[in-house]
Amino acid sequence: MNNYIKYPKNFAELEDPLSNYDASKVIILPVPYEKTTTYIKGTANGPGAIIYASRNMELYDEELNKEICKIGICTLNELRIDEKPELMVNIVYQNVKKIINDDKFIITLGGEHSITPGAIKAFAEKYGDFSILQLDAHSDLREEYDNTKFSHACAMKRCRDIIKNIVQVGIRSLDYEEAVLIKKNKFDIFWAKDIYDNDEWFDEAISKLSKNVYITIDLDVFDPSIMPSVGTPEPGGLKYYQILRFLRRLCEKKNVLGFDVMELCPNKDNASSDFTAAKIAYKLIGYVFDKSIKK
Numbered sequence: 001m002n003n004y005i006k007y008p009k010n011f012a013e014l015e016d017p018l019s020n021y022d023a024s025k026v027i028i029l030p031v032p033y034e035k036t037t038t039y040i041k042g043t044a045n046g047p048g049a050i051i052y053a054s055r056n057m058e059l060y061d062e063e064l065n066k067e068i069c070k071i072g073i074c075t076l077n078e079l080r081i082d083e084k085p086e087l088m089v090n091i092v093y094q095n096v097k098k099i100i101n102d103d104k105f106i107i108t109l110g111g112e113h114s115i116t117p118g119a120i121k122a123f124a125e126k127y128g129d130f131s132i133l134q135l136d137a138h139s140d141l142r143e144e145y146d147n148t149k150f151s152h153a154c155a156m157k158r159c160r161d162i163i164k165n166i167v168q169v170g171i172r173s174l175d176y177e178e179a180v181l182i183k184k185n186k187f188d189i190f191w192a193k194d195i196y197d198n199d200e201w202f203d204e205a206i207s208k209l210s211k212n213v214y215i216t217i218d219l220d221v222f223d224p225s226i227m228p229s230v231g232t233p234e235p236g237g238l239k240y241y242q243i244l245r246f247l248r249r250l251c252e253k254k255n256v257l258g259f260d261v262m263e264l265c266p267n268k269d270n271a272s273s274d275f276t277a278a279k280i281a282y283k284l285i286g287y288v289f290d291k292s293i294k295k
């Protein structure tokens with residue numbers, strides 16, 4: 001495949017062969033889709049801002065004592081989709097399917113959260129049963145919103161149509177019907193108010209996931225004090241090191257199939273959120289592939 005971004009404009013500014021498609025285990029798919037956002041606009045610029053910030057990261061990770069990029073990270077050209085969300089999901093599905101069939105580890109960068117169900121459909125076809133870990137301020141379990149079932153506000157409901165085992169972490173905003181649905185079905189939810197100041201929930205959350213896990217990160221899971229650049233910043237979120245500790249523990253115990261990083265809504269006057277999002281993606285690659293990356 002030749003449809004990828006070359007040095008120096010790619011994720012982590014990697015030269016060939018660390019960033020060509022064939023040699024890379026990790027493939028980044030930027031999807032700057034934004035059609036159903038309802039508050040602050042601008043998440044279409046999210047993938048580009050994450051990649052731009054990533055070009056200034058140190059490639060050596062002091063926690064793992066490794067250069068994570070050695071696994072090979074290829075950044076595909078932006079997948080630009082100017083369609084209604086129900087059609088967009090299908091285009092994402094087709095693209096993700098192609099990449100996972102090449103035996104690659106795919107990371108989707110959003111864009112709005114409504115993109116995720118397209119990726120989940122492709123993963124379900126390839127891997128059968130797995131669990132989804134959702135890090136998010138919002139439960140996103142509405143059946144329909146603004147006259148579409150494929151709104152960002154319905155993202156996890158559409159994922160749930162495909163995959164039943166979903167663990168939701170950091171939730172602190174939802175409507176009454178979603179709350180009723182969660183209670184009635186005893187969904188696995190770790191509310192932000194119960195977990196923001198401790199790590200005691202880590203093992204319980206991990207134990208509810210099956211061996212294979214897909215991770216979807218809505219950046220608004222973080223507290224707005226460290227992640228202000230999201231479409232709907234909700235107070236009372238999680239912190240950087242806490243999420244890193246959780247993700248590292250998870251990766252030690254489970255097989256992560258792929259992940260996405262969604263809903264960055266960049267602010268040109270403050271790049272810290274962009275940089276944090278890029279670091280989270282890079283460190284999570286490190287946690288997933290820790291054993292395979294040579295020193």
Ligand SMILES: [Mn+2]
Nearest residue numbers: 137138218220
């Ligand atoms: Mn959210």
